[in-house]
Amino acid sequence: MIKKPLERHRLFRIITWVWLAILTILLLLPGRDIPRIDLDLGIPIDKLVHFTSLFIATGSFFLSIHWEENKHRVKIILGLIFYGIFMEFFQHILQKSRAFEVADIIANLTGVLSAVLLYIIVGKIIKN
Helix, strand or coil: CCCCHHHHHHHHHCCCCHHHHHHHHHHHEEECCCCCCCCCHHHHHHHHHHHHHHHHHHHHHHHCCCCCCHHHHHHHHHHHHHHHHHHHHHHHHHHHCCCCEEEEHHHHHHHHHHHHHHHHHHHHHHHH
């Protein structure tokens, strides 16, 4: 069991970087190598994947820092927003079978901002 906050933050930092490495590899796979999943959710599954991936990355990065470290939160938010934008460009540049989609960037951005919003709400509940 991890008791010290510093150790917990370090563990989340490692988990986050591993997650981003895996995510980067998956995002750069050729389109034909990605399994097709048909779920009737009302939104395309790939948009849900983009949203969830960046939501998890943002949340785990936030868990890897101390609550008071505002300057790091801003860097994390901006870094992940740029990551989502650049990965969409790189997908199309490196894998011609992958299309550039503004909707994917919006899903990435929504994932980041939703995690930030949840973090703020939970932080206020915990502080009170």
